[in-house]
Amino acid sequence: xxxxxxxxxxAALFLQLAGLLFTLLVDPYISKRHKRTMLLxxxxxxxxxxxxxxxxxxxxxxxxxxxxxxxxxxYSMRPVVIILFMxxxxxxxxxxxxxxINAAIFLTAFFSNIAFTITPDNHFLRGPLGYSSHVVSxxxxxxxxxxxxxxxxxxxxxxxxFPFAVVGSLVAAVALDSGFIRHxxxxxxxxxxxxxxxxxxxWLHLQFxxxxxxxxxxxxxxxxxxxxxxxxxxxxxxxxxxxxxDEPRKAEEALDHFASFLRGSIDxxxxxxxxxxxxxxxxxxxxxxxxxxxxxxxxxxVTDLEDSDFLLPPFTVQILAENAVRxxxxxxxxxxxxxxxxxxxxxxxxxxxxxxxxxxxxTAILEQTQNGAEMQGHIxxxxxxxxxxxxxGGTFAVESEPGKGTLARVSIPCSAGSSKGGGAx
Numbered sequence: 001x002x003x004x005x006x007x008x009x010x011a012a013l014f015l016q017l018a019g020l021l022f023t024l025l026v027d028p029y030i031s032k033r034h035k036r037t038m039l040l041x042x043x044x045x046x047x048x049x050x051x052x053x054x055x056x057x058x059x060x061x062x063x064x065x066x067x068x069x070x071x072x073x074x075y076s077m078r079p080v081v082i083i084l085f086m087x088x089x090x091x092x093x094x095x096x097x098x099x100x101i102n103a104a105i106f107l108t109a110f111f112s113n114i115a116f117t118i119t120p121d122n123h124f125l126r127g128p129l130g131y132s133s134h135v136v137s138x139x140x141x142x143x144x145x146x147x148x149x150x151x152x153x154x155x156x157x158x159x160x161x162f163p164f165a166v167v168g169s170l171v172a173a174v175a176l177d178s179g180f181i182r183h184x185x186x187x188x189x190x191x192x193x194x195x196x197x198x199x200x201x202x203w204l205h206l207q208f209x210x211x212x213x214x215x216x217x218x219x220x221x222x223x224x225x226x227x228x229x230x231x232x233x234x235x236x237x238x239x240x241x242x243x244x245x246d247e248p249r250k251a252e253e254a255l256d257h258f259a260s261f262l263r264g265s266i267d268x269x270x271x272x273x274x275x276x277x278x279x280x281x282x283x284x285x286x287x288x289x290x291x292x293x294x295x296x297x298x299x300x301x302v303t304d305l306e307d308s309d310f311l312l313p314p315f316t317v318q319i320l321a322e323n324a325v326r327x328x329x330x331x332x333x334x335x336x337x338x339x340x341x342x343x344x345x346x347x348x349x350x351x352x353x354x355x356x357x358x359x360x361x362x363t364a365i366l367e368q369t370q371n372g373a374e375m376q377g378h379i380x381x382x383x384x385x386x387x388x389x390x391x392x393g394g395t396f397a398v399e400s401e402p403g404k405g406t407l408a409r410v411s412i413p414c415s416a417g418s419s420k421g422g423g424a425x
Contacts, residue, residue: 009186010053013194017046020197030204034088038201041084044077045193052190062122068109071116071124075133076103081193082140085166088200089147095140102136105129141167157210162203166196234262243294254293261286265318274311274392274416277343277350281308284317288339291325299329300338307345312352312394312412313387317341320354320408323381328358328406337405345414352410360400392416 021042024035051070058066079102083095106115113127148163173192241258244251264283268275288301321339329337340355381398388394393413400406 009191010049013049013186013191014046016194016198017042017049020201021046023201029208033091034204037084037087038197038204041081041200042197044081044084045190045197048074048077048081048193049186049190052186059122064118064120064122067118067122067124071118072106072109075106075115078133079136079140082137082144082170085163085196085200086140086144086147088204089144089151089163095143098136098139102132105132141170159203159206159210162199162206166199169196169199239294241290250293254290257286257289261290265315268314271314272391275314277308277310277312277317280312280314280317281305281343284321284341287318288321288325295330295335298334298336299325302338302340304340304342304344307343307350310350310412310414311392311416312350312410313384313391316384316388316410317352317354319381319384320352320410324354324356324358324406324408328356328360331359346411348415349411349413352412354408355405357405360402360404360406362402363398363400388412 021039024030024039024042027035030038051074055067055070055074057063058070076099079099083099086092086095108114109116113125114129115132116124116126116130118124144163145167148160148167151163152160169192170189173188176188238258241251241254244254261283264279264286268279292299292301321341324339329335329339337356337358340353342351342353342355344351381396385396388396388410393416395411397409397411398406399409
């Protein structure tokens, strides 16, 4: 009667592993690295289940050498299973050194009793280093918990608690195995390891779903921002051209700038990748030409462009320049002011500074916008900050004081890449 529940348990474990293996092979969503790691782990765990079953047969039939081979394999591979769990969180070669040392210790069983030996009368005797697999596995589990804690600290989401559930199930299984006399075929640890593989796969899929939802939200925010910017750009451009209708030569020149500006803007409206800074600056230059001609001596433009060999999200400088003109300088009593654009390279970042000496504003309004409140006159700044972080790891900050002007500063890491060979076409 005892063999029936054992057979059911074995069948259940193999069905789980077979189902997980098939799912991994056909799943198009998880990354290649994670798929490779999970496939290797499922195959390794399957071999450990088989080794556990064969070990009982070898013991019953007093096959001493076969028992040694099986024990060496099991004790050597158990830490490897934990390392493969760790690799799902972070790729690191250092844990493999511990697994290599552990395997070397147990390989000595073929010619020494330093790890273990099996006597001619079929008794298992643990040697002085016989617990090395337990010690190494314990160290790796603590390491795994530290990696999981770092992951959870940086991203406090419920699904990132899965690794802790994996560790908890493994520790509980070891405790249960230690508290029972081994009269069963499949140990609690093997069952827990199989379940841990399933847990890790579920965790990876939850991460994919979350990231996919965030990508959709980010794309929607970008589309919303573009729909706000497009009519505003066109309105300003047409206003500038209309002011020269009585002067055909100037109208033609303004129309050339407008055409270049419109072409540069429309080409990147649906672009979700970064573009070369030089390309962005060309569009900004056309925009400022039209604004300068429209407002005459009231608007002074100063540029100091030391650096332009980098990538940035579309409309980064355009939004800042437009806000500086429309809401900073044009918001003063006489509508006069100076717009300064400075771009330079700092130690590890490309810095863009857009300064105006206009009316300024209380920067607390920006904080209210981040909390969901609407900010009149500063449309697009929140989206700009989000796009910088999403597309190139950049940051955005504003310094302003009512009556004294505004300084907007963008910082883009040098690691985001140079404009040579990159950007949208």
